[in-house]
Amino acid sequence: MVLLALGESTEKEPGPEAEAEAEECAICFEPGTFVDLPCSCVIKYCTACWDRALATSVTVRGRAQCPSCRAAFKVDFDTASASLVFSKDPLGTAACDWRSQLYEKVRHVQIRLLRGFGASTESQSPSCGRCSLQPHCVCGAELEHISSRSRILRLLEDMDPGWRARIGSADEMVERLLDSSLVTCDLCDKVAIRSKGLWTCKNGPHTVMHPAAYDVCESCFEKYSGVHLEIGDAKSAPRKSRSVLCWDRSRVGQTCCQACSVVLGALRGRQPRSMLG
Numbered sequence: 019m020v021l022l023a024l025g026e027s028t029e030k031e032p033g034p035e036a037e038a039e040a041e042e043c044a045i046c047f048e049p050g051t052f053v054d055l056p057c058s059c060v061i062k063y064c065t066a067c068w069d070r071a072l073a074t075s076v077t078v079r080g081r082a083q084c085p086s087c088r089a090a091f092k093v094d095f096d097t098a099s100a101s102l103v104f105s106k107d108p109l110g111t112a113a114c115d116w117r118s119q120l121y122e123k124v125r126h127v128q129i130r131l132l133r134g135f136g137a138s139t140e141s142q143s144p145s146c147g148r149c150s151l152q153p154h155c156v157c158g159a160e161l162e163h164i165s166s167r168s169r170i171l172r173l174l175e176d177m178d179p180g181w182r183a184r185i186g187s188a189d190e191m192v193e194r195l196l197d198s199s200l201v202t203c204d205l206c207d208k209v210a211i212r213s214k215g216l217w218t219c220k221n222g223p224h225t226v227m228h229p230a231a232y233d234v235c236e237s238c239f240e241k242y243s244g245v246h247l248e249i250g251d252a253k254s255a256p257r258k259s260r261s262v263l264c265w266d267r268s269r270v271g272q273t274c275c276q277a278c279s280v281v282l283g284a285l286r287g288r289q290p291r292s293m294l295g
């Protein structure tokens with residue numbers, strides 16, 4: 019979770035002309051599965067756009083509001099179906115009032131997901147196929163292992179995409195924030211940026227399920243999944259790699275699973291060193 023009031027968002031809201039269309043989403047204009055709106059609007063929103071719009075509203079206005087009628091909702095989580103529940107909130111309660119309860123409920127489901135991830139890595143046959151496994155966040159997006167530095171940069175981007183232009187020394191800013199307690203683990207509540215890396219949801223703050231982003235510290239990740247991974251320096255972390263278990267090939271044996279270390283070791287033996295850097 020990011021313990022900071024987030025700044026303005028550049029997200030566009032639907033114009034009035036969108037209301038004429040009945041069978042497409044008012045925001046992305048795509049047909050799809052529409053949300054059963056908790057307000058009395060007849061406008062259609064697809065699940066993804068509705069979720070994003072509410073998350074944006076939490077960021078910008080501090081409460082979850084319908085993008086068209088501005089009715090406010092309390093957001094709750096149904097642990098049985100692992101889905102969000104919206105209820106009308108005529109008082110317009112600030113998001114901080116329901117947010118901690120929401121994160122608390124989500125926590126149990128997230129722990130279950132990490133245990134499941136751990137179990138699935140164990141049950142795989144020892145081949146590189148296991149490297150395609152990716153731990154998931156309760157919102158459905160992937161959790162990714164990034165350096166604490168990258169996490170701070172992402173946070174700044176989420177807050178204000180133009181932050182670099184406004185801040186004189188970006189590096190100094192990042193260093194300062196690395197020492198702060200800005201990013202906490204959503205499972206143990208401890209500061210998550212003290213170690214080199216952490217796990218963060220690719221959805222960032224763009225879902226109302228976790229409007230302050232979702233972070234899991236390395237020790238919680240290991241505790242629940244049983245999977246231990248170390249992170250290299252931010253510079254050496256291959257951002258484009260889709261694999262979590264083999265994402266740093268220059269450090270075979272340290273970051274890779276045992277089965278893949280064997281495979282990579284064999285490859286390394288056969289190929290000229292120059293090819294592997």
Ligand SMILES: [Zn+2]
Pocket residue numbers: 043044045046047048063064065066067068
């Ligand atoms: Zn849409």
Ligand SMILES: [Zn+2]
Pocket residue numbers: 055057058059084085086087088089
């Ligand atoms: Zn509405």
Ligand SMILES: [Zn+2]
Pocket residue numbers: 155156157158159219220221222225228232
């Ligand atoms: Zn998520």
Ligand SMILES: [Zn+2]
Pocket residue numbers: 203204205206207208234235236237238239
């Ligand atoms: Zn933790």
Ligand SMILES: [Zn+2]
Pocket residue numbers: 146148149263264274275276277278279
């Ligand atoms: Zn592997």
